[in-house]
Amino acid sequence: MAIKLEIPTALRPYTGKQASVECEAATVGEALRRLTSTYADLRKHLYTDDGRIRSFVNIYVNDEDIRYLEKENTAIKDGDTISIVPSIAGGQES
Amino acid sequence: MLHLSEQIAREIREHGARDYPHETCGAMLGLDGEDGREVLALFPLTNRRDDSPRNRFAITSDDVRAAERMARERRLELVGWYHSHPDHPARPSEYDREHAWPWYSYIIVSVANRHPGDMTSWRLTDDRSTFLPEEIVNRVSAPPTR
Numbered sequence: 001m002a003i004k005l006e007i008p009t010a011l012r013p014y015t016g017k018q019a020s021v022e023c024e025a026a027t028v029g030e031a032l033r034r035l036t037s038t039y040a041d042l043r044k045h046l047y048t049d050d051g052r053i054r055s056f057v058n059i060y061v062n063d064e065d066i067r068y069l070e071k072e073n074t075a076i077k078d079g080d081t082i083s084i085v086p087s088i089a090g091g092q093e094s
Numbered sequence: 095m096l097h098l099s100e101q102i103a104r105e106i107r108e109h110g111a112r113d114y115p116h117e118t119c120g121a122m123l124g125l126d127g128e129d130g131r132e133v134l135a136l137f138p139l140t141n142r143r144d145d146s147p148r149n150r151f152a153i154t155s156d157d158v159r160a161a162e163r164m165a166r167e168r169r170l171e172l173v174g175w176y177h178s179h180p181d182h183p184a185r186p187s188e189y190d191r192e193h194a195w196p197w198y199s200y201i202i203v204s205v206a207n208r209h210p211g212d213m214t215s216w217r218l219t220d221d222r223s224t225f226l227p228e229e230i231v232n233r234v235s236a237p238p239t240r
Contacts, residue, residue, distance in 0.1 A: 009162075009172060010195040044222055045196060056193050058155040065155075086158050088175050090190035090200070091117055091143075091150035092182040 001026060003076050005035055006083040014041040028059060029072030031082055046084070058085045095130035096174075096199050096215045097233040102133050106203055107210035109138050110178035114208045116147035119177040121161035122199065123170040131173050131199060132233055137161045150189075151177045174199030174215075181205070184212040186225045194218040199228055 005021045015021060021038070025031035032053075036043040046057050053059065059066045060083040066074045076082065109118045121137040139157050143150040153161075153175065165172045175198060179185075184204040186194075194200060196218045203213045216225035 008195075010197040013197055041220065056195075085155040086195050087155045088119070088153035088158060088195070089143075089151065089193040090177055091146075091187065092179040093149075093187040093189070 001076050001078045001080065003031060003078070003080045003082060005031060006081060008084050008086055010086060011042055011045060011084065014045075015039050025076060027072065028061060028066050028074045028076060028082060031076065032059070032072070056087045056089055058087055059083070060085060095229050095231055096201075097130055097132040097231050098124075099233050102136060103213060103230075103232075105136055105138075106176050106201060106213065107205075109136075109176075110180075110203045110205040110210050111208050113141065113178065114205050115180045117141055117143075117149065117151040117178050117180060118205075119151040119153055119175065121153075121158075121164075121172055122174040122176055122201065123161070123165045123168060124173045126171055126173055130231070133173060133199075134170060135168060136176070137164050148180060149182075172198075174201065176201035176203065178203045178205045178210075181207070184214040186216050190216075191218065191222070191225060194222075194225070196220060196222075200225070201230075 002024055007015050023034045025034055061074055062080055119141050120139045122133045123135040124133040139153055141147050142152040142154050162172050184202040200216045204211045215228040215230050217228050218225055
């Protein structure tokens with residue numbers, strides 16, 4: 001399925017400043033793997049060392065958060081848009 | 095190098111003082127150019143960490159999208175985030191580092207007993223190993239070229 005991946009501003013330095021990337025994939029997980037295979041420097045910012053999507057990385061398929069769908073197994077179809085949207089967190093040492 | 099006016103710096107400090115003893119937070123809108131990055135406007139936000147606001151802050155993805163919309167409306171970019179450290183130094187914690195995004199400027203202001211103090215800015219390294227300090231410069235002349 002031909003889909004578009006929207007890249008947040010903070011990650012565009014790693015995609016040659018592209019704001020979106022197109023790829024072929026059947027699921028969200030496959031799309032993200034293809035994205036990080038092409039742009040390897042993205043991987044550490046999207047995934048933890050043990051391969052999970054970082055908690056502050058939010059993935060939407062056509063404005064639906066994949067946490068409420070099938071997560072990385074969410075199927076995608078031609079023309080879908082996958083958006084990577086940051087949430088921001090922090091705080092002082094406890 | 096991060097340029098911001100005295101007014102912007104004052105607004106960040108005042109936000110930190112208002113929300114004390116809780117951590118405050120907000121978005122920084124501006125331009126990123128050859129001569130550095132400049133903060134031209136703030137988008138104050140609500141700390142969504144109701145459970146632990148004295149030492150944690152959170153900005154949801156909906157808030158991030160709202161900040162991005164505001165930036166587009168003002169023909170600016172979302173260049174970073176600010177937050178406060180109540181009764182704690184203006185230095186990023188390990189928790190700050192673990193949750194940071196690259197590229198953004200992160201301003202931290204220390205607020206001691208409701209009095210704002212040190213303000214610093216930081217940027218995450220590409221390998222996520224640490225924050226590097228970013229010099230804050232008071233903007234008194236023309237903004238950087240795009």
